[in-house]
Every structure is written in C-alpha cells, then in structure tokens.
Amino acid sequence: MKIKKQEIKSGIKLHTINTNRFKTNLVAVFLAIPITRENVTFNSVLTSVLRRGTKNMPTQEQVSKELENMYGASFDCGIDKTGDNHILKFYLESINDKFLPQTGEKMLKQSIEKLLEIVFNPLVENGKFKEEYVEQEKNNVQRRIEGKIDNKAKYAIERCIEEMYKEQPYGLYRYGYAEDLSKINASNLYKYYQELINTCKIDIFVSGKIDSDISNILEENENIKNLNPREPKYVQTATIRKINTQExxxxxxxxxxxxxxxxxxxxxxxxxxxxxxxxxxxxxxxxxxxxxxxxxxxxxxxxxxxxxxxxxxxxxxxxxxxxxxxxxxxxxxxxxxxxxxxxxxxxxxxxxxxxxxxxxxxxxxxxxxxxxxxxxxxxxxxxxxxxxxxxxxxxxxxxxxxxxxxxxxxxxxxxxxxxxxx
Amino acid sequence: MQLIENLKLEEKVYKEKLENGMTVLIIPRENTQKKYVIWGTHYGSNESKFIVPGEKEATEVPKGVAHFLEHKMFEQENGTNSLDVLTALGVEANAYTTNDHTAYLFECTDKFYEALDELMDYVQHPYFTDENVEKEKGIIGQEIMMYDDYPEWRVYLNTLEAMYHNHPVKLDITGTIETISHINKEVLYKCYNTFYNPSNMVLVVCGDFKPDEILEEIKKRLLPKEATGEIKRIYPKEPNGVVKNYVEQKMEVSMPLFTIGIKDIPSEEKVKKHIAIEVLLNMLLGRSSKLYKKLYNEGIILAQPSLEYEFTDDYAHVLITGKATAPEKVFESLKKEVAYLKQNGLNENEFSRIKKMIYGGYVKEYNDVAETARMFLADFFKGINSFDYIDEIESVKPEYGLQVLTETFNDNNMVLSVVKK
Structure with missing residues (x-):
C-alpha cells in the first residue's frame, strides 16, 4: 500500500500518501468532533480566526508574505459536515522541490511546519485570542451565514436537508447561526479551542513525493509535542437507520x-x-x-x-x-x-x-x-x-x-x- | 512532429500540423490513469459577422449560434445522442463555448479509443432538423434563465456592457431568448461548415500516450476535408474609452457583489504583459497587499477578490471580482493606490516575492491532465505556447511593471459594476 497510517499519539493519526503524479505536495490537518447546536458556531468562527495569525506570524499579511515566498504555497481552510461530525479542515499546498527554480529548498518540511503552526500555535494575547481578530471574524461569519441565500440552487438543497433533519445534528447549518455569535468572545473562544484541540480527533495527511521521514518531523515538532493523547469522541458513519416518516x-x-x-x-x-x-x-x-x-x-x-x-x-x-x-x-x-x-x-x-x-x-x-x-x-x-x-x-x-x-x-x-x- | 520541451517542468509537447490544416498537440503523462482529449474550433460567441472563404459578401447570424451549435452537435442522425454514448462508455464528456472558442472533450480512465471514435465522429457529423432545432430552444431558454439568477454572472456581464460600446464580447455567450428564436438549421449548417473546417481547429490530448501512436489514431479518424482559406472575422469598430463608469443591478444578495473592469488595448507582448498584470494586481489587491489589509480590517471585504486578465487579439481587459459592503470604497481606494504606485514606483522585494508566487501558480497548472490540456488549447487560440509563461517570468522586471501600470491602469478606462439588494 502506498498509503501508510501511523498513530502519533492516541487519537492523532498521520496518513502519508507517497505519489509521484503531482508537481505539488499537499498537507492537510482535519479536526473532527460531533456537531451540536452549541459548538457549530464556535467551530465556524474558530476556523476563521486561526487563519488570521500565529505566534510567529502574528498578522495575516505576514502569513501571506511567508506563503508567497514559498512559491505561492496556498493555504486553505474550510468547514464540513460529514455524517454527524463537524470537520475543521486546513490545507497547505506547495510546489515539490524538484520543480523549483533553485535547488536545496526543503518545501515539504516547511509546509508541514507552517500548517501545524497555523492550526496549533495561534496568536494569543493575555490568555485569549486577539480581540480584534475575533470580532472581525464574527462579522465575517455573520455575512457568510447571511450569504446562504446567494446561490439559490445550493440554498434550496441546504433548506431541504434542514427540513429533513429538524432538531437533529445533521440539520444544522455548517457555518453556524447568527444569533449565537453574540455569545462568542476572545476569551471563551480560546478556552473552547484549547479543549477542542486536546480532545478532538486529529488526522494529518501528507501527499506527494515524500523522501523524508514525516513521522519524525511530526514527533520533533513542538506544536505536536504540546498536544495531549486523547480518546476522541466522533460519530462513526458505518450504519445508518432511518425512522419511517410521512412524506x-x-x-x-x-x-x-x-x-x-x-x-x-x-x-x-x-x-x-x-x-x-x-x-x-x-x-x-x-x-x-x-x-x-x-x-x-x-x-x-x-x-x-x-x-x-x-x-x-x-x-x-x-x-x-x-x-x-x-x-x-x-x-x-x-x-x-x-x-x-x-x-x-x-x-x-x-x-x-x-x-x-x-x-x-x-x-x-x-x-x-x-x-x-x-x-x-x-x-x-x-x-x-x-x-x-x-x-x-x-x-x-x-x-x-x-x-x-x-x-x-x-x-x-x-x-x-x-x-x-x- | 515538432518537440517542445520544458526542462524545468519536465514536460514535453509534441506538435503536428496536418495536411488538412488541423493542429494536434500531444502532452504525454506517464503515471496517470486519466486521459483527456479536447477538440476545439476557433469559433466563439464573438463571431456573428464574417466572410466565408470563397464568398464576397459578409454573412451575419443571430447572437448565440456558436453556443447553440455546441448543444446541437451531440444529436446524431441515427437517433442517438453522443453525450449518452460517451457516458455509457464510462467516460466523462462535456463541451463548452467561450467568447473565442468552442470545445468538445472527454476524460476517462478506460475505453479511450472507443470514446475517441465517438467524439471524432460526432464533431464531424452535424445533424440539424427543423424539429430538433426548435426543441433545443426550450433547453437553452432554461439555461439562459438559470444564468439570469446568478448574481456572479450578472455582475460580470454588466461590467462588459459598461466597458464596450460595440464589441460582441459584451454579449451573453448563450445569446438571448429573442436572438436564439431566429436560429434555424440553415444558419447552423452555414456556421458549422465555415468554422468547423480542420484548418480552424486544434486537438489536444494529455495522458499516458506514445506520441506516434496517438497521432496515427487521430489521423485515421479524420474525414477527408481540404483546408479552406482564412475566415475573415468582422467586428464592429470599438472606440477607445468606456461606455459608463458605473452600472448597478438589484438582486436578492446578502452582500453587494462587484466587478471592477479595466478596459485595455491588446498588446504584442501577450505573455509578458499578462505576467506583469498578474504581478501588479497582486501587489495592488493580493493577500499581502496594504490595500487588502485595510479593506479587510475595515470590514469592507471578506476575502481576496479574484484577479483576472482576459484577452484575445481583439480585446483585453482586467477584471477584479468580489463581495464588499461598500464596493465604491474598494473602487476609490484602488484608484488611489494605483496613483500612489505610479508616483512612487514598485518595491523590488515585493515584486520578486509576488513573482515567486505566480511561478508556483504556473507550475500547479500542470498537476491535472484536464487543466493542462485546456490551458494549451485556450492559449493556442491566442497564439501562445503555454510554456512561455514559465520561461518569460524571469524577464519581467519592475521597470516593465511600472510601464504596464501606467499604460493600462487609467481611471478613465475603469468601470465599477455592482449587484445589490
């Protein structure tokens, strides 16, 4: 098998996919937890706040400059529902060393470290997230929630699913609820974050032409060292039973x-x-x-x-x-x-x-x-x-x-x- | 066959111009399962007035014929639909029409040659009847209505209408329900026979192929046809300057959508200019730019606007598209930033950092067989070899950037299109 799975710590898995089909390497970090009405909006704001800055790259401008210098490594994040789980997704794609104009740059290692830094070492001030970032991202999430109506075809599908799953986890809107935003602040969001990263299921994927020992890079990474082993609660999606309902x-x-x-x-x-x-x-x-x-x-x-x-x-x-x-x-x-x-x-x-x-x-x-x-x-x-x-x-x-x-x-x-x- | 190689990318392209005038580009990719073929004609929605080779008088047809033809090509005389036949083979087939070309394509992992039989057969066998043309008007009518509901599409078309006085690029590719009502089978045959001549067409394949073998396979599927002379394309004269600087449409959207258009004049140095404009746009409004940071922090924009440069030999324009609470503020501050850069010059570090980023973007285009083949096809119709982007980026310097900034980014040529509640 060209895919290899290793448990770095309890509840934290590394999946490496060795392939020579691409000009790029792709690194992904997925955080999974059961979706609830209480956490859905927190997750949504959190994902947005994390991309704003880290301890070593405190502003978005600095994050962007670093990535531009890495030949336009592209960072992306998103939020998905998979079964009754909420998945916070973070990606970093960079050019394989072979295709860089100069040789000797270790782009894959750098990419892994940068992505881990963004997810696990955010900018923290006085024991909480930076207030300015949290307020701005709450605003952005609100707009995104309101933006649900913009694409009518997607909106209609979303609404149908809501009707099918009233009062159930899968009926929740993946970006959360505008009325819940006022409950979120820099301090309780940070507390929520700390609990999340120490209890959720973590999967790290590395795909590309891999010629170094990735588990070694992870084990030596300070951000990974700081994470606790955990018994993650998530909803396995193997069997699904339906209760007959009236059309x-x-x-x-x-x-x-x-x-x-x-x-x-x-x-x-x-x-x-x-x-x-x-x-x-x-x-x-x-x-x-x-x-x-x-x-x-x-x-x-x-x-x-x-x-x-x-x-x-x-x-x-x-x-x-x-x-x-x-x-x-x-x-x-x-x-x-x-x-x-x-x-x-x-x-x-x-x-x-x-x-x-x-x-x-x-x-x-x-x-x-x-x-x-x-x-x-x-x-x-x-x-x-x-x-x-x-x-x-x-x-x-x-x-x-x-x-x-x-x-x-x-x-x-x-x-x-x-x-x-x- | 001519071999064009790019050592940096470890990519090769084999190019052959056949006797009938058709060009074939073969891009071999070992290690991939997917195979992709795309066959295009240099004929898009912009062509509604032209002189058929051998004729004296110009022919004028209703808007939307190129797209209508694309829809109708799938229908065969024996009652089958080629899209179904291809899908039944397990391949993913499609077609699309742009302003300057129409393309038929499929992607597959198995049954490549069976599918190639069908593709090359249907593109060479039009079958139009009064009845099947009438029926298609219903389907395309639904498509036009569907696009009418897309704010993204409206904001784009309105931008073009604000920039262009006469050039057909400003019209909807599909035509309108009114224009397509005038299409009949005679019009379709006339356009088909004019533009689907091999000398006006290019076929690109990408995947695990041996160049000699695949070339033979393509040749033996071609019907004997002779190359015709040049098709004279007639466009109305487009005056300099824009129609109006602002256009607005009301639609039910949560946040205003905007497009800033900058009308430009096509350049001889197509690739170099394209690269320079990409660098400039990113310096102005990219993720690391001062202006982006300011607009984001003020809550005016939520995400980086998309930054594009569209051009053919006949027109060229910049498009900056996004969502903003106050689009006019984006517009005004962009103009200010342009003025500032014109006055103070371009920062060299920044310029080279953005160039590195753009280089990476070009390399990524070679990840996927479909993306690579489509890029080579679209660039070919513009008279460009796609590898030139990788080769020429080094030669684009800040001085040239400043020159392009001065030539292209003029307030008078800028329009703002807004869709809001």
Whole structure:
C-alpha cells in the first residue's frame, strides 16, 4: 500500500500518501468532533480566526508574505459536515522541490511546519485570542451565514436537508447561526479551542513525493509535542437507520426566475456493502447524463437544464435536484415519481446498469489522479472505520446486481419535497 | 512532429500540423490513469459577422449560434445522442463555448479509443432538423434563465456592457431568448461548415500516450476535408474609452457583489504583459497587499477578490471580482493606490516575492491532465505556447511593471459594476 497510517499519539493519526503524479505536495490537518447546536458556531468562527495569525506570524499579511515566498504555497481552510461530525479542515499546498527554480529548498518540511503552526500555535494575547481578530471574524461569519441565500440552487438543497433533519445534528447549518455569535468572545473562544484541540480527533495527511521521514518531523515538532493523547469522541458513519416518516412538502418564495425542486429521500444503510448498491442505484437514477432523471426530465420533456441526484453516503440520503420553470412543478414531480416507480419495478436495461457501474468505476480510478480527492477518500474511510483499497472498491461496484438495485429502489422513501419559487 | 520541451517542468509537447490544416498537440503523462482529449474550433460567441472563404459578401447570424451549435452537435442522425454514448462508455464528456472558442472533450480512465471514435465522429457529423432545432430552444431558454439568477454572472456581464460600446464580447455567450428564436438549421449548417473546417481547429490530448501512436489514431479518424482559406472575422469598430463608469443591478444578495473592469488595448507582448498584470494586481489587491489589509480590517471585504486578465487579439481587459459592503470604497481606494504606485514606483522585494508566487501558480497548472490540456488549447487560440509563461517570468522586471501600470491602469478606462439588494 502506498498509503501508510501511523498513530502519533492516541487519537492523532498521520496518513502519508507517497505519489509521484503531482508537481505539488499537499498537507492537510482535519479536526473532527460531533456537531451540536452549541459548538457549530464556535467551530465556524474558530476556523476563521486561526487563519488570521500565529505566534510567529502574528498578522495575516505576514502569513501571506511567508506563503508567497514559498512559491505561492496556498493555504486553505474550510468547514464540513460529514455524517454527524463537524470537520475543521486546513490545507497547505506547495510546489515539490524538484520543480523549483533553485535547488536545496526543503518545501515539504516547511509546509508541514507552517500548517501545524497555523492550526496549533495561534496568536494569543493575555490568555485569549486577539480581540480584534475575533470580532472581525464574527462579522465575517455573520455575512457568510447571511450569504446562504446567494446561490439559490445550493440554498434550496441546504433548506431541504434542514427540513429533513429538524432538531437533529445533521440539520444544522455548517457555518453556524447568527444569533449565537453574540455569545462568542476572545476569551471563551480560546478556552473552547484549547479543549477542542486536546480532545478532538486529529488526522494529518501528507501527499506527494515524500523522501523524508514525516513521522519524525511530526514527533520533533513542538506544536505536536504540546498536544495531549486523547480518546476522541466522533460519530462513526458505518450504519445508518432511518425512522419511517410521512412524506412532506415544503415551499418557499424568493425572487427567482427559475424554480428549484429538491427531493430528499431516505435509505437504510446496514453495512458498507449496502453503500455500493446505493451508489449504483443513484447513478442509474440521476448520477449522469444517461440517467433516468437527466433523460426524462431534461432531454425528453425539456423541462429543466439540470436534473440530477446525489448520494450522501455518510447519512444514507439521496437528494434529487432540478432547476425548472415554476409552472412546471406538478409535471416535473410527476415524471420524477414515475422514475422512482420504474426503478422499483426494475424498468432499466442491463446495459444501463452496466453503464452506470462503468461511470462509478471510472471515477474511482481517477481518485488517485487528484491529490485532494484522494485525501478525502481516505479520510472518509477513517471516519467510517472501513478500509477499502480503490481496487476492492472497484470490485465491489462490479458485483452489484440488478436484484441489488431493485432492492435498494424498494427501500427508498421520500422524506421531503422542497420547492423554491417566485 | 515538432518537440517542445520544458526542462524545468519536465514536460514535453509534441506538435503536428496536418495536411488538412488541423493542429494536434500531444502532452504525454506517464503515471496517470486519466486521459483527456479536447477538440476545439476557433469559433466563439464573438463571431456573428464574417466572410466565408470563397464568398464576397459578409454573412451575419443571430447572437448565440456558436453556443447553440455546441448543444446541437451531440444529436446524431441515427437517433442517438453522443453525450449518452460517451457516458455509457464510462467516460466523462462535456463541451463548452467561450467568447473565442468552442470545445468538445472527454476524460476517462478506460475505453479511450472507443470514446475517441465517438467524439471524432460526432464533431464531424452535424445533424440539424427543423424539429430538433426548435426543441433545443426550450433547453437553452432554461439555461439562459438559470444564468439570469446568478448574481456572479450578472455582475460580470454588466461590467462588459459598461466597458464596450460595440464589441460582441459584451454579449451573453448563450445569446438571448429573442436572438436564439431566429436560429434555424440553415444558419447552423452555414456556421458549422465555415468554422468547423480542420484548418480552424486544434486537438489536444494529455495522458499516458506514445506520441506516434496517438497521432496515427487521430489521423485515421479524420474525414477527408481540404483546408479552406482564412475566415475573415468582422467586428464592429470599438472606440477607445468606456461606455459608463458605473452600472448597478438589484438582486436578492446578502452582500453587494462587484466587478471592477479595466478596459485595455491588446498588446504584442501577450505573455509578458499578462505576467506583469498578474504581478501588479497582486501587489495592488493580493493577500499581502496594504490595500487588502485595510479593506479587510475595515470590514469592507471578506476575502481576496479574484484577479483576472482576459484577452484575445481583439480585446483585453482586467477584471477584479468580489463581495464588499461598500464596493465604491474598494473602487476609490484602488484608484488611489494605483496613483500612489505610479508616483512612487514598485518595491523590488515585493515584486520578486509576488513573482515567486505566480511561478508556483504556473507550475500547479500542470498537476491535472484536464487543466493542462485546456490551458494549451485556450492559449493556442491566442497564439501562445503555454510554456512561455514559465520561461518569460524571469524577464519581467519592475521597470516593465511600472510601464504596464501606467499604460493600462487609467481611471478613465475603469468601470465599477455592482449587484445589490
């Protein structure tokens, strides 16, 4: 295996992916904890504050200058929901030493150290974060939360998921809540941070042409030395049970030219194997240009420009989304329901089934050609506690049968139909 | 075949101009599973008036034909749709239209040659009927409406409309529901036959290929066609200066979106100028700049605006796009900063630091087969060899930067476009 996993301390893992496919090295640090209404806004502000400055690079300007000098090493951070976990993500991408104009610069080591510095050695003044940074970032987070409405297609999907998971962790908005921002200050955010980094699950990924001992670099790193071993609490995402709910319809009005129709569906996930079957079902239903939805809604009925479905594998949901003319709501919904029934009845050809599998297999083969995708793939496995090589993954998809897909189709139920209109 | 090599990057490109006038670029990549092919024609939304080789009179067609053609190329006479056929093979196929070119592409890990059969077959076999043209108007109409809801798209188009008096770059690539209503199969065939001649086309492949083998495979899939003469492209005369300095549209957005456009004149030194403008934009508004820090600390902007330079032989402009609580403050302070730099010159350390960053950005473009191939195609239509960016960056000095700053960054040529509630 070219991926190697080592536990640096209890709850802190290093994953190295040795590959010569890229001109770059990519280092990632992921912090994972169960998402709650209490911590979601804290996590959101925290992620933003950390990029503002560190003990040794106290301003954003200094951070930027350092990175520019490292041939435009790019730092990025983000926040995601994976299952019922909130993941704080930090990345640093830099050019591999081989492709630098000058030789002798140790870019990978520098990159690892810089990223660890940003995540684990923030600027602290009088036992708290710098007030100015916290206030500014609270402001920014507020804007980001308000910005939810800007992309109508994404907004509609987000709203559908909220309706499906009312009062539940997965229904929380990943950037948090504006009304909770006033509870956050430089002092309690720092306390929260200290607790977080000493209790959360930490995964460090290093991908690239690696010719030095990364675990050695980590073990000698002061910021890693200062972290406690921990028994991290996080939600494993292997099995997902759904409670049958009544199908509900929700509609909302906004200033839009095109209506957005979103249908959220539930599927029980018994084991990892089931996820492969659902992947194939999803590909047939709306995962590609040959899928039922694309063909029937867009190509045959000319009702939409986009019509697709997406499988949220860590939660056992399929989300169908279409952009349609507002007056065509009933007609489109009718066609979609017909497709779901057709899938249950096995109204798809063997050829369509094989084509869907081919599409998935091709995507799996491509995983190793994208550095961040490969990291996300292995991190997903880390969270579900299931280790499958891409080769095994491909075999598992190839084995999915017509019967498997029909079984999945009969276990799918509509949870929420959401419509954004004018 | 001509071999173009870049030693710094350890990259090679094989270039061949075929007898029928078509250019093939082959970029071999060992170690990758993904293979990518893109076939483009030097024909985009800007071409609505032209003289067909061999004819005397100019032809004028409705706006949006290039994009309409792109949509319709997939449909085949035997009732199949090539996009479906390609997807069924497990490859990821797509097509797109820009201001100056249209491209058909796919990416795959397996079945490359089967997919290449289909790609090269459908691009060479147009099939338009009155019925299938009418049906497409519905789908494209939905696409136009979808874009109407994107504030990002509106703020961009409004910028171009404020900068250009006549040049077609200011028009929506898709055309409008009105213009596409005038498209019929005759128009489509006329444009196809004019612009999809091999002498107006380039094919780029990137992946684990042997150059000689892949070249033969491409050649044997080409229909016999003769190179035609030059297509005369007619653009309306574009006066200097902008139409207006400010444009605003109301939309439901949480925070105003803005684009600052700077209308420029195309330069002979395309690559060098492009690099200089990238350095300047980053010195002015990049993450380490004084102005960015000020605007961020005042809560006016949340993130670094995107900084771009778009150009062909026929037009050129800078675009600075972002979100701001007060876009006019960004606009005014940018002008002030430009004036300050013009007066005080460019700091050499800063200039070389930003150049290092930009060098890294260029190297990263070679990570992915798709990105590399698309870059070579788009640059080719501009008359550029993509490696030139890596080779020429060293020669871009602060003195030249200052010269470009003085020539291009003029208040009179700047426009501000805003979308807000």
């Amino acid at each position: 509900k319809e929700v509609s909302e009005s906004m200033d839009v030219t095109q209506g957005k129709l979103i249908i959220g569906m539930d599927i029980n996930i018994e084991d990892e194997k089931q996820k492969y079957k659902v992947s194939v079902y999803n590909a047939l239903l709306g995962g590609s240009a040959t899928s039922k939805l694309f063909q029937e809604v867009r190509e045959k009925a000319s009702l939409a420009y986009s019509a697709s479905s997406n499988f949220i594998r860590h939660k056992g949901n399929i989300i169908i989304s279409c952009g349609i003319e507002i007056k065509n709501y009933d007609k489109t919904l009718g066609i979609i329901r017909k497709q779901l029934e057709d899938m249950k009845a096995g109204n798809f050809t063997d050829e369509e089934l094989e084509n869907s599998k081919k599409g998935i297999i091709s995507a799996i083969k491509g995983i190793e050609d994208e550095q961040d995708t490969e990291i996300t793939y292995y991190f997903g496995q880390e969270l579900s506690g299931n280790e499958v090589s891409t080769k095994q993954y491909i075999e598992a998809i190839a084995q999915v049968s017509r019967k498997d897909v029909i079984n999945v189709a009969n276990s799918v139920s509509i949870n929420t139909i959401y419509f954004l209109k004018d």
